[in-house]
Amino acid sequence: MKVLGVLIISAFALTAAYEKAVPVKDMPAGKRINGRITNGYPAYEGKVPYIVALRFESGNGGWNCGGSIIGHEWVLTAAHCTYGASYVNINYGAVWRHQPQFTHVSSDMITHPDYDTGNLRNDIALIRTPHVDFWSLVNKVELPRYDDRYNNFYGWWALLSGWGATSDTSGMTDYLNCVDIQISDNSVCMDYYGSHFITENSLCYATPENKGSCGGDSGGPLVLHDGNRQVGIVSFGSADGCLSNGPKGLTRVTGYLDWIRDHTGISY
Known part of the structure; x- marks a missing residue:
């Protein structure tokens, strides 16, 4: 029984070590954001017609x-x-x-x-x-080809766009914004959130400069610079907020x- 108790405690501690993921639309934005989709840039008319x-x-x-x-x-x-x-x-x-x-x-x-x-x-x-x-x-926007269904896209650059929140009090921004991100190895998100959230049907990107999606950007597209195909759908981020430097997770379109x-x- 003592061994079982130790195993249960160890398992709980391992689970607790991971951060909680929440839908991006529910992420707290914080009040230091100075760039819309979190430190992005304004889109010009016709840049993301999709x-x-x-x-x-x-x-x-x-x-x-x-x-x-x-x-x-x-x-x-x-x-x-x-x-x-x-x-x-x-x-x-x-x-x-x-x-x-x-x-x-x-x-x-x-x-x-x-x-x-x-x-x-x-x-x-x-x-x-x-x-x-x-x-x-x-x-x-075009979707990935079937030939790409096993491509992990690690290291590829892609475009995120949306009208996500800029602060806790302002809600969504009125103007469309974009940010260029580099797709990470899924291990980056696995180490942060654990396998409860991260699967082979996930995509991940790190946010060392707090660039990425925030509340209101949920469901938005991640589109490759090379080929302009949508490979991700904005899904979740850290419950600690948009400025927590926590990596963000997306649904991998090639899995569906x-x-x-x-x-x-x-x-x-």
């Missing part, structure tokens, strides 16, 4: 996320954004969040059936939309290409 601003509504209130256009009738986002929502307002072609080119409303949301609210696994969702025509300010294809018919 991003959409999402406002979800339910009987218990609403929340903001980001998403990406992947087809004429489809938006890709995080499951923790669609979970519990009754409908969503989709703003297209916006640089100023409240001044989109046009808006659609949808209640047709497909949350991954194995999404786990406890460990944020399978944090991916689809939104079916009315048909959208593409042009310079509103366009789709079959699921996306089965629902949308989109594949490369």
Whole structure:
């Protein structure tokens, strides 16, 4: 019994050594942020024509996320954004969040059936939309090819974009911002959060300069500089806040290409 007690205590201590992960939309922002999507830079009109601003509504209130256009009738986002929502307002072609080119409303949301609210696994969702025509300010982002499904992308540079919070009191920013990040080895997030949150279907990036996503950026796209394909969906970060220097986790899109294809018919 003493040995069992020691093992239980040791296991608890090992679990407690990891930091808690929370959905990015729920991360505390802190009051020292001076750069929107956390130390990023303003986007120019048309730089990220695939991003959409999402406002979800339910009987218990609403929340903001980001998403990406992947087809004429489809938006890709995080499951923790669609979970519990009754409908969503989709703003297209916006640089100023409240001044989109046009808006659609949808209640047709497909949350991954194995999404786990406890460990944020399978944090991916689809939104079916009315048909959208593409042009310079509103366009789709391509997904990875099937040839890339086993590519870990470690060391690759990619673009994050969104309207994430700038402080505890200001809420989301009105202007779209971007940040360039380098994808890390998953071990960086594994050492921080543990295997409870990090799986082969995760992507990770370190934040030594506090650059990255913050509250309101959930569901937004991570798009490779080389090839302009979306490989990640903003998922979670440290409960200590956006300025904690904790690495951030994303849903790895290559782990869900079959699921996306089965629902949308989109594949490369």
